[in-house]
Amino acid sequence: MTDKKNILHMDQITMQFGGVVAVNGLTLDVNEHEIVALIGPNGAGKTTAFNCVTGIYQPTYGSVSFQGEVILADTPQGKMRRLYAGDVTPASLTPVHKTPDQVTKLGIARTFQNIRLFGNLTVFDNVLIAKHMRAKQNVFSATLRLNHKEEQRMRDESMELLQMQGLAHLKDEIASSLPYGLQRRLEIARALATNPSLLLLDEPAAGMNPQETQELTDFIRQIRDDYHLTIFMIEHHMDLVMQISDRIYVLDFGKLIAQGVPDEIQNNPKVIEAYLGVSDNVDD
């Protein structure tokens, strides 16, 4: 775990909404080329933690660094100073707030728990939009078609990506008309189109049957190797998580209750308790 390069470091992240502490002093690391899973019962604060990484939420306290650069940092201010109910005593941090688009530009891409495709646009356009961010053009050159080389490059790259993901034959279909499994796959393809180095997957197997889940397992491994990615994911399917994760973090009521390799997690009494709701007499 130590010799690999650190990609993502979350330091004492606390996210408080009013009086509710959704994430409480979460510290975790994701290293290069790893597949790390964040698991926990419903409402444990997993998606909130993701939203803190991508800049959709500004954490109440704590900092997030990506490839050594601080992308988000804050300390309770104003009314929050009085309301603050996190476990960690806040030290003073210089606030940094990168917006979601800036975070994406740095190389963090994500998918969503409830699929967020551009529903009325074609499969091809969905991927093509992700290429816009890094294109060298401006609104005049694009309107007057002076950017045709750049436009062609964007189209070629998108087409290549769709081919690799086996979606090329569906390129002119309207995204929302695809079957559920393919929509998930398209969402991953679209995230890959932003050329990320870290990919966040929010419940990629939600709503999938065992066979689809197995396919997804192979698929995630494959894209990690093909695109030299680091993957950080939230998942409920324990088969999937135990099979592919290098390390697992377990969250319950916003707090980290366990971390380690899959075998350690499977036998951790605290984890079993959180999942099964057993309070006494935990069988070992």
Added chain:
Amino acid sequence: MKNITKSKNNLYSLGALVLLLGFLAFLQSDTAGYSYQISILERSAIYAVVAVSMNLLTGFTGLFSLGQAGFMAIGAYIVAIFTIPVEARASVYYVSGISPVLANIQLPIPVALLLGGLASAALAALIGIPVLRLKSDYLAIATLGFSEIIRAFIAAPMFDTITNGSYGLKNIPGFSSIFTVFGLAALCIVLMVLLIHSSYGRAFKAIREDEIAAQSMGLNLFRYKELSFVISSFFTGVGGGMLAMFMRSIDSKTFQVSLTYDILLIVVLGGIGSVTGSVLGAFLVTSGRELLRFFDDPLVIGGVSIPLFRSGFRMVIFSILLMVVVLFYRRGIMGDKEFSWDGLFGLIRRLPDRLKKRKTSSAAPGEGGLKQ
């Protein structure tokens, strides 16, 4: 096969264009005789520009703004102020006189139109900073408010030496021919269509579809909303300038909220998210109003005068027709599709079948009801 259909369709388009140009040339040959028809068509073309620019914002970026009249007013007044012939200005500003700064500046018409558009765009950029943080209805209300503020400023007595206050501006040079109006309108619309089909247009559509997903694709929401708002306002301003030249005399009442509603009506009727729909809507609404004019004239059947037929009745009929259209075409005439020859021929081919179906199963639910 595909190429053959494509070249065939291009041929149809060329034919339609030649036909249109021929028709315009025919009208142009007798401007005095056809002045009524010409004025309807010119107004339609100008409204089409504004409607497409509103569609760029509402239909393609998903921002519902109601500031069109205000931005048109800016374009119109800039064009008017800078193009009224210097020698005619004394008679225009006969009440308070003209500000000495402006008295001797006269710009060529294209420069004035461009300046009108740029002024609108600049103001939009400024207004956009606070209002584009709002969403849906709130954005509409805020832009509506700004539009009224602009109108109030124009009518304010303090600016009499610039805008001539409530007396309005007249002697604005008109268009030399109907070709100028149509050419200019076509240029504006083509530029907007090119934008919509470019990478930036795709970014706008992404924001319309899902803001959070668009953000996570690396699009800065504010930047792209502002861009769309500024570009839309630029063309709205140019459209306003063209309206000033078309009307030859303007005052602040020209740019009341009802003008915005007219444009909104065109956009909704044509189909939100369809450029051809907006163009079609502009011509249908503008000419429809005029064609129904006979409802305003007294009607006498067998010596009995029908009491309903009097001034204003055509607007009742017009409103009923609108309701009928909206009921049957819930998403406007074109929906969010664009016009295509294949679509048109397909519709003609299917028409007999559809009519038959209607008759046989009159109790069947409307076809729009089942679609998502």
